[in-house]
Amino acid sequence: xxxxxxxxxxxxxxxxxxxxxxxxxxxxxxxxxxxxxxxxxxxxxxxxxxxxxxxxxxxxxxxxxxxxxxxxxxxxxxxxxxxxxxxxxxxxxxxxxxxxxxxxxxxxxxxxxxxxxxxxxxxxxxxxxxxxxxxxxxxxxxxxxxxxxxxxxxxxxxxxxxxxxxxxxxxxxxxxxxxxxxxxxxxxxxxxxxxxxxxxxxxxxxxxxxxxxxxxxxxxxxxxxxxxxxxxxxxxxxxxxxxxxxxxxxxxxxxxxxxxxxxxxxxxxxxxxxxxxxxxxxxxxxxxxxxxxxxxxxxxxxxxxxxxxxxxxxxxxxxxxxxxxxxxxxxxxxxxxxxxxxxxxxxxxxxxxxxxxxxxxxxxxxxxxxxxxxxxxxxxxxxxxxxxxxxxxxxxxxxxxxxxxxxxxxxxxxxxxxxxxxxxxxxxxxxxxxxxxxxxxxxxxxxxx
Amino acid sequence: xxxxxxxxxxxxxxxxxxxxxxxxxxxxxxxxxxxxxxxxxxxxxxxxxxxxxxxxxxxxxxxxxxxxxxxxxxxxxxxxxxxxxxxxxxxxxxxxxxxxxxxxxxxxxxxxxxxxxxxxxxxxxxxxxxxxxxxxxxxxxxxxxxxxxxxxxxxxxxxxxxxxxxxxxxxxxxxxxxxxxxxxxxxxxxxxxxxxxxxxxxxxxxxxxxxxxxxxxxxxxxxxxxxxxxxxxxxxxxxxxxxxxxxxxxxxxxxxxxxxxxxxxxxxxxxxxxxxxxxxxxxxxxxxxxxxxxxxxxxxxxxxxxxxxxxxxxxxxxxxxxxxxxxxxxxxxxxxxxxxxxxxxxxxxxxxxxxxxxxxxxxxxxxxxxxxxxxxxxxxxxxxxxxxxxxxxxxxxxxxxxxxxxx
Numbered sequence: 001x002x003x004x005x006x007x008x009x010x011x012x013x014x015x016x017x018x019x020x021x022x023x024x025x026x027x028x029x030x031x032x033x034x035x036x037x038x039x040x041x042x043x044x045x046x047x048x049x050x051x052x053x054x055x056x057x058x059x060x061x062x063x064x065x066x067x068x069x070x071x072x073x074x075x076x077x078x079x080x081x082x083x084x085x086x087x088x089x090x091x092x093x094x095x096x097x098x099x100x101x102x103x104x105x106x107x108x109x110x111x112x113x114x115x116x117x118x119x120x121x122x123x124x125x126x127x128x129x130x131x132x133x134x135x136x137x138x139x140x141x142x143x144x145x146x147x148x149x150x151x152x153x154x155x156x157x158x159x160x161x162x163x164x165x166x167x168x169x170x171x172x173x174x175x176x177x178x179x180x181x182x183x184x185x186x187x188x189x190x191x192x193x194x195x196x197x198x199x200x201x202x203x204x205x206x207x208x209x210x211x212x213x214x215x216x217x218x219x220x221x222x223x224x225x226x227x228x229x230x231x232x233x234x235x236x237x238x239x240x241x242x243x244x245x246x247x248x249x250x251x252x253x254x255x256x257x258x259x260x261x262x263x264x265x266x267x268x269x270x271x272x273x274x275x276x277x278x279x280x281x282x283x284x285x286x287x288x289x290x291x292x293x294x295x296x297x298x299x300x301x302x303x304x305x306x307x308x309x310x311x312x313x314x315x316x317x318x319x320x321x322x323x324x325x326x327x328x329x330x331x332x333x334x335x336x337x338x339x340x341x342x343x344x345x346x347x348x349x350x351x352x353x354x355x356x357x358x359x360x361x362x363x364x365x366x367x368x369x370x371x372x373x374x375x376x377x378x379x380x381x382x383x384x385x386x387x388x389x390x391x392x393x394x395x396x397x398x399x400x401x402x403x404x405x406x407x408x409x410x411x412x413x414x415x416x417x418x419x420x421x422x423x424x425x426x427x428x429x430x431x432x433x434x435x436x437x438x439x440x441x442x443x444x445x446x447x448x449x
Numbered sequence: 450x451x452x453x454x455x456x457x458x459x460x461x462x463x464x465x466x467x468x469x470x471x472x473x474x475x476x477x478x479x480x481x482x483x484x485x486x487x488x489x490x491x492x493x494x495x496x497x498x499x500x501x502x503x504x505x506x507x508x509x510x511x512x513x514x515x516x517x518x519x520x521x522x523x524x525x526x527x528x529x530x531x532x533x534x535x536x537x538x539x540x541x542x543x544x545x546x547x548x549x550x551x552x553x554x555x556x557x558x559x560x561x562x563x564x565x566x567x568x569x570x571x572x573x574x575x576x577x578x579x580x581x582x583x584x585x586x587x588x589x590x591x592x593x594x595x596x597x598x599x600x601x602x603x604x605x606x607x608x609x610x611x612x613x614x615x616x617x618x619x620x621x622x623x624x625x626x627x628x629x630x631x632x633x634x635x636x637x638x639x640x641x642x643x644x645x646x647x648x649x650x651x652x653x654x655x656x657x658x659x660x661x662x663x664x665x666x667x668x669x670x671x672x673x674x675x676x677x678x679x680x681x682x683x684x685x686x687x688x689x690x691x692x693x694x695x696x697x698x699x700x701x702x703x704x705x706x707x708x709x710x711x712x713x714x715x716x717x718x719x720x721x722x723x724x725x726x727x728x729x730x731x732x733x734x735x736x737x738x739x740x741x742x743x744x745x746x747x748x749x750x751x752x753x754x755x756x757x758x759x760x761x762x763x764x765x766x767x768x769x770x771x772x773x774x775x776x777x778x779x780x781x782x783x784x785x786x787x788x789x790x791x792x793x794x795x796x797x798x799x800x801x802x803x804x805x806x807x808x809x810x811x812x813x814x815x816x817x818x819x820x821x822x823x824x825x826x827x828x829x830x831x832x833x834x835x836x837x838x839x840x841x842x843x844x845x846x847x848x849x850x851x852x853x854x855x856x
Contacts, residue, residue, distance in 0.1 A: 003639075004636045004637060004639065004640040005636060005639070005640070006558055009642075013454065025632075029636055030667065041607075047815045048667060048671050048672070049671065049672075050671055050672075051671075051672060051673075052672040052674065064667050064668075064670075064671040065664075068663055068667050072593075086530070105649075114588070133787055134787075134791055134813070135813075136764060136790065136791060137786070137787040137788075137790040137791050138786050138787055138790060139767070139786075139787040140787075142767040142768075142773045143710070143767060143770065143771070143773075144749070145708075145772045146771060147704075147774075148773065148774030149696060149774070150774070151702070151703075151704045151774035151775060151776045151777070152774050152775055152776075152777055152779065153777070153778060154621055154776075154777045154781070154782050155617055155618075155621070156695060156702070156704075156776045157618075157777065157778050157779070158617070158618025158619050159615070159616075159617045159618040160615070160618070161608070161609070161612065165695060165697060165702060166695045166702050167607070167608065167615060167694075167777050168607070168693065168695065169598075169603065169607040169608075169615055169616060169617045170603050170606070170607055170661065171606075171664050173617070173621070173661075176625075176660065176661045176663075177621075177624075177625050177628065177661070177754045179594060179843055180625065180628045180629050180632055181628055181632075181811050181812065182812075183632040184475060184628060184631050184632040184635060185811075185812045185814060187632055187635035187636055188454040188455060188479050188635065188814060188817070189454065189640060189814060189816075189817070190502075190639055190816075191454050191457075191635065191638070191639065191817060192454040192817040194642060195457065196816075197652070198816055199816075200814060200815055200816035200817070201815065202512065202529060202812055202813065202814055203812060203813035203815070204811070204812040204813075205791070205811070205812065205813075207788075208788070208791070208793060208810065208811045208812065209791070209811040209812070211782055211788070211808060212808055212809075212810075212811040213471075213619070213624035213625075214478065214590055214619065214779070214782070214808075215516035215517070215807065215808050216499075216500055216512055216513040216516055217779045218514060218516075218777060218779045218782055218783060218806075218807075218808055219512035219513075219516055219806075219807065220499075220806065221778070221779035221780050221783060222779075222783060222801070222805050222806045222807075223500070223502050223503070223512055223805055224500060224503065224504065225780075226500070226779075227778040227779055227780055228625065228778075228779065230618060231618035231619075232615070232618075233595060233613070233616050235595075236499060237499070239656065241595060242595075242613070243595075243599065243604065243613045243614055244613075245613070250677065252599070252605075252614055253599075254595045254596050254598070254599035254604070255785035256593050256596065256633060258593070269554075279783070290458070293685060312541075315587075315591065316590065317592070320590075320591035320592065320593055320596060320598030321591075321596070321597070322577055322592075322599040322600040322602075323599060323600065323702075324604050324605050324614050325600055325601075325602050325605060326602065326605045326606075326665065326675045326676070326677070327605075327606075327664075327666045327667075327668055327669040327675050328664070328666075328669045328675050329602075330600075330602040330662075330666050331666045331670060332660055333600075333602075334586055335581060335585045335586050335587040335655075336655075336656070336659065337709055338584070338585040338586055339582055339584070339585045339653070339656070340643065341656055342657060342666065342670075351827065352797065356670045357666070357670045358667070358670075359659065359660055359663040359666065359667075360600070360656075360660075360665075361629075361656075361660065362626070362629055362652060362653050362654075362655075362656035362659070362660045363629065363630075363633050363650050363651060363652040363653070363656075364582070364583075364650075364651040364655040365633070365637065365648050365649070365650055365651075366563070366648055366649035366650075367648050367649075368637070368648060369639060371840040381595030420672075423672065423673075423674050426674065427738060427847065428794070430610055430677070431676070431677065431679065432674045432675055432676055433675040433676075433677040433679060434674075434675055435673045435674040435675070436672075436673040437673060439669060439670070439672070439673030440673075443669075443670060446672070
């Protein structure tokens with residue numbers, strides 16, 4: 001079996017979350033993705049370090065966030081302030097199928113690396129620019145930070161506890177979604193190139209990507225002049241549809257009943273308590289009308305059960321129920337394990353990072369390989385390989401580029417490592433639930449000598 | 450039309466849910482011939498899902514269905530009858546892609562599974578979207594968006610410290626799942642150009658959310674710590690509390706931050722930007738000082754923000770390079786000058802719904818652009834086209850199948 005995208009070469013000149021996500025997926029699928037770093041700003045900023053301790057050397061090569069999103073890539077450094085750096089980029093582009101970047105509109109043009117510049121060298125190049133708001137329009141220069149698009153795309157209008165104000169959900173909603181959209185856009189352009197021999201410049205906008213998921217509510221205003229409001233965890237036509245407390249500290253179960261059959265099954269699972277016979281809950285309409293009381297009654301019942309055991313019991317009789325899992329529980333979840341969703345990556349011994357589990361992709365293919373190909377590159381790790389083997393430069397030429405500072409294996413201007421807050425303090429503040437000293441053995445990622 | 454990126458592909462769309470129909474929508478939008486196959490009489494389940502035109506839950510008035518199914522043709526067919534099965538099999542035999550969202554094993558039991566189609570169509574890319582995938586202990590578990598937020602880990606870290614975990618008020622898993630199904634299918638088609646061979650794609654919606662929410666498991670695999678919901682008002686938090694969360698403006702909500710480009714300037718610079726230099730205070734100047742005095746800081750800033758119009762704040766902050774957001778309503782989106790200048794909205798003519806504005810492309814593909822070619826099909830609108838003109842059934846046969854309820 002082969003990867004789906006073997007033979008495709010991509011320059012990944014991107015940072016943060018959205019586009020690195022797109023690029024690692026294409027790397028997982030077998031494309032040769034070459035990360036070109038022009039600075040080191042996103043390295044170490046995540047501050048996710050082994051045992052929560054900043055490494056005493058080369059912390060920029062050891063940040064878990066960087067590794068999660070930049071696996072399956074080769075990595076080179078190029079100083080794009082130097083004309084030789086720009087020329088090297090162009091030479092590499094001439095040998096590539098796709099160039100991806102996520103600078104603010106206009107930045108790449110100023111460097112001489114815009115679409116028109118690269119098209120002259122490689123006429124069928126596929127060039128994708130991801131910006132917050134697109135390359136044109138009055139907002140084109142606005143900052144495009146992932147976590148703000150939840151608000152600006154309209155999702156926050158509906159998100160929050162009823163009678164409160166809107167809330168964010170998750171850390172950087174839309175970033176990965178934008179990455180997935182980028183993969184689709186690049187694939188569409190590759191199909192077009194196969195047919196016509198032509199490349200093009202894809203203008204991807206995070207704002208439009210997010211707004212495109214809100215089509216139904218946009219049409220609701222267009223047709224019915226309705227703006228909607230906060231929905232808690234509820235549904236606009238079915239009940240119960242909420243999250244209920246379970247035994248232990250901060251454990252919860254989600255239950256969503258879509259039909260009378262499921263409702264009857266739930267009543268049986270609850271041992272047919274008398275309140276369920278009340279007219280207030282006799283059909284879908286009354287359950288929806290009386291869902292505050294319904295939720296209280298169900299919560300009183302779920303409270304004594306283990307959240308995972310109760311899910312298994314309810315699902316066994318056809319009731320849609322799901323335990324609310326935390327970061328440890330997803331990693332150790334038997335279903336995700338059976339599907340090998342998290343993939344172990346063993347880092348080189350000199351990194352001191354050991355073996356860690358990284359998220360995979362939400363699909364399996366019957367006849368193609370998709371997996372994490374290699375750990376994320378250290379700064380400039382593949383300078384010699386890419387410039388020598390792929391670009392055919394002589395050893396002394398590469399050495400010279402190194403000496404004049406066009407390439408390098410150390411960041412020239414590193415920001416200090418993000419100092420993680422100690423786990424004791426986080427526990428104290430309540431931003432973590434607990435920490436396990438033996439987490440590696442619990443996950444089965446202990447390094448054996 | 451030959452200028453569109455995906456015009457060479459024919460997709461048989463057997464999906465009834467949002468994820469599948471959102472995925473095939475992008476094939477249609479970029480030129481593929483998508484044929485949506487719906488159960489006769491009731492149609493897809495998305496036809497029964499709101500919002501509806503004038504709140505009328507009529508088969509042809511679901512605005513959700515309308516949005517998801519533009520640029521597709523539609524036929525009706527009961528695939529559980531032998532004649533219906535044979536008909537859909539004929540369609541699948543000649544298709545480049547089959548999209549389906551039945552429970553695992555259901556199509557196989559009808560003789561319409563991947564192996565059965567592949568035997569006659571080795572190039573078929575067969576994309577199956579299910580709650581938990583085709584195998585594994587939860588294979589037969591029921592799923593829906595709320596459950597994916599729960600089991601994917603996203604909810605656990607979202608919401609108030611002392612309240613129940615919270616999901617988005619809109620089924621985002623399904624939209625993400627659709628986009629992922631679309632890219633995976635497109636990549637499989639790309640590989641097919643070299644090998645001639647297709648692929649069975651097994652997409653799990655549960656794993657869509659687990660993929661999105663990778664950060665909490667990442668924290669555990671690196672540190673052994675279990676992230677939970679935000680404890681309290683916390684300056685600099687991205688968790689939705691404190692003045693850098695989502696706060697009230699005069700006419701709605703905004704997302705202010707102290708971040709300008711990649712910097713966090715002194716507070717006095719921010720106070721100047723919002724037009725209130727008088728609230729600057731040495732104790733707020735540094736990030737550490739703001740963290741320590743976050744309650745006082747919120748008390749000083751939030752009333753000032755509440756005096757500002759939400760777009761007034763957003764446009765000023767963004768123009769000056771600050772990171773900011775504004776909670777837009779659907780109405781705001783429809784009136785957005787940025788979307789307007791980018792030509793994002795289009796006028797659609799639909800025989801039942803009339804003229805309506807719909808959102809367009811998530812990205813510009815200038816050489817092979819997004820196009821609005823067809824309004825969403827009426828139930829069974831293209832039966833004659835597909836069954837008679839393309840598959841060669843006689844009109845009399847079509848009439849019989851209709852009378853018998855197969856079509």
